[in-house]
Amino acid sequence: xxxxxxxxxxxxxxxxxxxxxxxxxxxxxxxxxxxxxxxxxxxxxxxxxxxxxxxxxxxxxxxxxxxxxxxxxxxxxxxxxxxxxxxxxxxxxxxxxxxxxxxxxxxxxxxxxxxxxxxxxxxxxxxxxxxxxxxxxxxxxxxxxxxxxxxxxxxxxxxxxxxxxxxxxxxxxxxxxxxxxxxxxxxxxxxxxxxxxxxxxxxxxxxxxxxxxxxxxxxxxxxxxxxxxxxxxxxxxxxxxxxxxxxxxxxxxxxxxxxxxxxxxxxxxxxxxxxxxxxxxxxxxxxxxxxxxxxxxxxxxxxxxxxxxxxxxxxxxxxxxxxxxxxxxxxxxxxxxxxxxxxxxxxxxxxxxxxxxxxxxxxxxxxxxxxxxxxxxxxxxxxxxxxxxxxxxxxxxxxxxxxxxxxxxxxxxxxxxxxxxxxxx
Amino acid sequence: xxxxxxxxxxxxxxxxxxxxxxxxxxxxxxxxxxxxxxxxxxxxxxxxxxxxxxxxxxxxxxxxxxxxxxxxxxxxxxxxxxxxxxxxxxxxxxxxxxxxxxxxxxxxxxxxxxxxxxxxxxxxxxxxxxxxxxxxxxxxxxxxxxxxxxxxxxxxxxxxxxxxxxxxxxxxxxxxxxxxxxxxxxxxxxxxxxxxxxxxxxxxxxxxxxxxxxxxxxxxxxxxxxxxxxxxxxxxxxxxxxxxxxxxxxxxxxxxxxxxxxxxxxxxxxxxxxxxxxxxxxxxxxxxxxxxxxxxxxxxxxxxxxxxxxxxxxxxxxxxxxxxxxxxxxxxxxxxxxxxxxxxxxxxxxxxxxxxxxxxxxxxxxxxxxxxxxxxxxxxxxxxxxxxxxxxxxxxxxxxxxxxxxxxxxxxxxxxxxxxxxxxx
Numbered sequence: 001x002x003x004x005x006x007x008x009x010x011x012x013x014x015x016x017x018x019x020x021x022x023x024x025x026x027x028x029x030x031x032x033x034x035x036x037x038x039x040x041x042x043x044x045x046x047x048x049x050x051x052x053x054x055x056x057x058x059x060x061x062x063x064x065x066x067x068x069x070x071x072x073x074x075x076x077x078x079x080x081x082x083x084x085x086x087x088x089x090x091x092x093x094x095x096x097x098x099x100x101x102x103x104x105x106x107x108x109x110x111x112x113x114x115x116x117x118x119x120x121x122x123x124x125x126x127x128x129x130x131x132x133x134x135x136x137x138x139x140x141x142x143x144x145x146x147x148x149x150x151x152x153x154x155x156x157x158x159x160x161x162x163x164x165x166x167x168x169x170x171x172x173x174x175x176x177x178x179x180x181x182x183x184x185x186x187x188x189x190x191x192x193x194x195x196x197x198x199x200x201x202x203x204x205x206x207x208x209x210x211x212x213x214x215x216x217x218x219x220x221x222x223x224x225x226x227x228x229x230x231x232x233x234x235x236x237x238x239x240x241x242x243x244x245x246x247x248x249x250x251x252x253x254x255x256x257x258x259x260x261x262x263x264x265x266x267x268x269x270x271x272x273x274x275x276x277x278x279x280x281x282x283x284x285x286x287x288x289x290x291x292x293x294x295x296x297x298x299x300x301x302x303x304x305x306x307x308x309x310x311x312x313x314x315x316x317x318x319x320x321x322x323x324x325x326x327x328x329x330x331x332x333x334x335x336x337x338x339x340x341x342x343x344x345x346x347x348x349x350x351x352x353x354x355x356x357x358x359x360x361x362x363x364x365x366x367x368x369x370x371x372x373x374x375x376x377x378x379x380x381x382x383x384x385x386x387x388x389x390x391x392x393x394x395x396x397x398x399x400x401x402x403x404x405x406x407x408x409x410x411x412x413x414x415x416x417x418x419x420x421x422x423x424x425x
Numbered sequence: 426x427x428x429x430x431x432x433x434x435x436x437x438x439x440x441x442x443x444x445x446x447x448x449x450x451x452x453x454x455x456x457x458x459x460x461x462x463x464x465x466x467x468x469x470x471x472x473x474x475x476x477x478x479x480x481x482x483x484x485x486x487x488x489x490x491x492x493x494x495x496x497x498x499x500x501x502x503x504x505x506x507x508x509x510x511x512x513x514x515x516x517x518x519x520x521x522x523x524x525x526x527x528x529x530x531x532x533x534x535x536x537x538x539x540x541x542x543x544x545x546x547x548x549x550x551x552x553x554x555x556x557x558x559x560x561x562x563x564x565x566x567x568x569x570x571x572x573x574x575x576x577x578x579x580x581x582x583x584x585x586x587x588x589x590x591x592x593x594x595x596x597x598x599x600x601x602x603x604x605x606x607x608x609x610x611x612x613x614x615x616x617x618x619x620x621x622x623x624x625x626x627x628x629x630x631x632x633x634x635x636x637x638x639x640x641x642x643x644x645x646x647x648x649x650x651x652x653x654x655x656x657x658x659x660x661x662x663x664x665x666x667x668x669x670x671x672x673x674x675x676x677x678x679x680x681x682x683x684x685x686x687x688x689x690x691x692x693x694x695x696x697x698x699x700x701x702x703x704x705x706x707x708x709x710x711x712x713x714x715x716x717x718x719x720x721x722x723x724x725x726x727x728x729x730x731x732x733x734x735x736x737x738x739x740x741x742x743x744x745x746x747x748x749x750x751x752x753x754x755x756x757x758x759x760x761x762x763x764x765x766x767x768x769x770x771x772x773x774x775x776x777x778x779x780x781x782x783x784x785x786x787x788x789x790x791x792x793x794x795x796x797x798x799x800x801x802x803x804x805x806x807x808x809x810x811x812x813x814x815x816x817x818x819x820x821x822x823x824x825x826x827x828x829x830x831x832x833x834x835x836x837x838x839x840x841x842x843x844x845x846x847x848x849x850x
Contacts, residue, residue: 169594185768257682343610
């Protein structure tokens with residue numbers, strides 16, 4: 001069969017059963033993608049099940065594993081992805097190969113079809129239990145833009161920026177799945193001409209288009225995970241919207257970093273794409289301007305293609321407002337993991353770390369409204385009006401695709417969220 | 426019986442069974458204290474049980490609850506404190522009253538004694554599963570000292586400091602129980618006279634003496650927990666050592682805050698003291714220099730005694746090096762919780778937030794070596810030699826007591842840790 005689309009009997013089951021609104025998505029979730037998620041059905045809403053996306057369907061992975069007598073049925077029958085994530089790379093590979101064969105091989109298709117459900121008929125949940133959440137700051141263009149906007153009197157990049165991937169811990173408990181409404185946060189802001197801070201709903205609510213990496217295999221306290229350990233520990237990839245209240249952030253972030261300006265919500269895809277699915281998207285990161293310390297030096301063979309050619313799209317109320325290219329990120333996910341653990345910090349199953357806002361060199365490639373409107377000074381002209389920061393009712397959607405094997409394209413699970421008015425406002 | 430010490434039949438069981446090394450501790454953990462922990466015994470090391478400390482004994486709470494036919498036996502028979510913590514304030518009160526009666530009333534003492542084990546014979550574990558960990562910066566003296574040492578050319582306090590309790594998220598996965606060795610972290614540091622950062626073990630490993638607050642009852646995303654909600658959500662209190670690598674921290678922390686300089690280990694007591702036990706220690710915080718926004722204004726009746734008169738002691742290799750007074754903290758734990766949630770961020774059972782380093786106005790009250798040695802420039806003279814920052818093999822121990830009912834004293838569970846050499850060093 002063709003590698004380009006899951007045009008199989010099993011796939012047809014889903015297509016018949018529901019209304020396809022975005023036909024192009026079908027091909028992006030073919031047999032070379034197979035991301036994992038967690039779903040429930042309306043007739044048994046409390047029963048969360050592990051699912052594998054295939055075109056516009058979802059495979060009930062636990063039920064299929066039982067039907068096929070899989071040796072990995074135990075981890076596939078859990079109400080969370082975490083047990084599969086914790087099982088390690090050899091199990092990830094085996095389960096992926098197995099489920100691909102169920103969905104694509106003639107002898108299995110009829111059995112598999114019995115465990116496929118149309119995506120439109122299921123509810124998708126946060127796919128894994130988040131342990132620690134770390135947010136990096138790995139785009140040179142983004143860090144330069146933010147430096148120019150927030151600290152116009154200083155050098156745009158701080159002196160440490162090209163020596164280490166700067167990051168900080170965020171709030172794991174407010175990581176939410178795509179589709180969760182985002183309530184406009186309240187808090188303190190201090191306009192420059194006011195003598196005292198004001199309290200109220202944020203007036204500069206923003207998005208950050210990011211890529212998140214999900215840790216599967218844990219590490220011991222005191223052990224460092226080197227660059228070559230990245231693929232043994234990282235299970236997969238998600239899109240991530242790091243919602244940001246710029247006015248709260250600007251007032252609070254010196255000297256200990258962002259806190260309430262970020263902690264109200266972080267949205268992730270309902271689908272985690274296995275790292276292995278992204279092999280055809282591996283690219284070399286940009287040339288480094290300064291020599292790196294050995295634990296971050298990825299110039300050696302086998303490590304040099306640490307970048308990923310993911311093409312992101314940011315839509316505001318359906319209109320494309322940016323197309324950030326992940327391939328331009330200065331620091332790679334492997335470098336971020338090596339840095340995160342170089343002090344002996346341990347990893348847990350479910351640790352999530354995000355790239356930081358993805359911004360390419362062109363203005364149409366900036367991954368936040370802060371940059372797209374240059375601090376709110378240059379509004380975006382959209383068909384339904386001007387925008388600086390987000391208004392109540394706005395819907396932001398992140399999508400992405402990347403090259404797959406043999407000229408195909410793979411999609412990452414989209415992340416969407418609607419802004420709701422502040423509580424009591 | 427006297428309120429001052431648990432001089433009861435049940436208590437004698439423990440005294441007979443093991444060697445008391447610190448007799449004074451006995452009185453600090455009497456019937457008005459009763460902190461919770463998690464223990465196992467050598468004959469069944471995998472069986473973690475909820476314990477209540479009583480003098481130098483630990484009550485096997487689950488077994489006692491069964492024996493007494495407690496209505497709360499379910500939450501007391503868990504291998505974690507989290508279910509009890511999640512059960513809410515009315516259950517916390519009921520369990521506390523019940524266990525106090527088991528330990529102190531004549532009719533119950535004989536039964537209770539069968540479920541008391543000498544503390545010296547059990548192993549203590551991390552008492553709860555940490556959800557998110559936040560570290561605040563609430564001591565004016567500490568923030569002033571750090572500002573002077575790290576940013577000598579600027580105002581010591583940033584302009585936001587007296588308007589909001591500054592805090593940031595730390596790494597929950599590396600919160601460890603007292604007694605866990607702390608491996609010296611490696612990382613990047615950049616001495617001012619070096620052109621490039623150097624890599625290696627931290628040379629400025631430090632401690633921070635803090636008090637941690639443990640959230641029991643969760644809150645919904647989007648809901649704010651006001652000052653008056655503090656006692657409904659916070660289960661109890663622990664001592665906390667926020668180990669800090671000052672050289673890593675100084676190089677990395679601009680612009681997004683501390684990361685690897687803190688994330689390698691944070692030590693907490695094995696005992697969580699219920700908030701209710703600290704009622705006699707409530708005091709008014711210091712006078713505020715600036716008016717506060719309403720969500721932080723605790724001048725109203727019922728909120729004004731938001732401070733706690735906890736007297737901390739920091740020992741280095743057994744020698745007292747500081748006695749930080751928690752009553753001097755500018756921001757209270759209730760204000761920190763109100764701030765943490767004012768943007769709608771939700772709370773989870775197991776959220777831990779720490780006060781920040783406790784430093785009083787006198788040099789002998791500073792809660793970190795950074796301050797005690799003024800950035801390493803004024804070494805401490807100890808009986809076994811000079812110290813600026815920690816050396817391998819050093820043992821740091823935090824203890825604290827506070828006023829209890831009727832002139833008694835209550836102790837908090839101590840936090841201790843030994844510094845081990847860097848990996849491969």
